[in-house]
Amino acid sequence: MPETSPTVLVVEDNAADRRLFEEAATETGFPTLDFATTTMEAITFFPTRCPSADECDGPELPDLLLLDLDIPGEGGMALLEELKTSSVPLRRVPVIILSSEDDQATIDKAYDLGANAYLTKPTDYDTYLELVEEIRDFWLARIERPSYK
Template sequence: MSQAAASKPVIMLVEDNPADLRLTQEVFEEAAFEHRLLVARDGEQALAMLRGTPPHGDLPLPDIVLLDLNIPRKNGLEVLRTMKQDPRLKRIPVLILSTSRAETDFAAAYDAHANAFVTKPTDWGEFAELARLIRDFWLKVVQLPPGVV
């Protein structure tokens, strides 16, 4: 049984845009499922949180990471590559959530072992549906790997 199925799922959102962050938080709340949302606003902070670097030592590993590509300090692809090279983090599913529609971004994300690439919806209803789909597929249907290797 995955961590998500056994308890409240932990979702990490790596997003620097305040409007996108607020929208994501609101639609996940409206999707009406128990979860814990960890928020990192740049790539360095995301990696520190994932590694448990102080002051983040007490944070659980997320069940899933929603990762924007265009974030400061380390971009999303750098974070993704770092995660997939770390034995402790490589099994965590990473969904790229980006405004990009560039085929080069799709290819680069999948080459770096992203589990999915989703273009951010601009409409509230579409974004709410995306939150429900993530909940239903990634946190109910999919058997996630155990937390720490």
């Protein structure tokens, strides 16, 4: 892991799914999590203006965004599209779709809009725990993060 703890934003409106992810994250030593439950709430975790990495106005960017597609407001696809068509720092935030939707058209659309990965939510806790460990190990411990802070 890098010297500073990575920041992870989980956008999930289902309280049971948030609790499940938080329990699995705690059990696997995942970094501190922030949660948003709507598109509008998620947007508050991103700078309002970000022409360059050194000129962002607002909060620091999360190191990883875990995004459910079925969220109140404009929905996860709209949030994904907004981030991936924004200024360079915002575009560089890795976005993992974590959804119960598993139809190919939805998966293809998410990748077309710039998702870095698409994962279907497991239905049992042991598999969910394994998935959270894999996310932690790959996306937060092994990859080189872009410069956007």
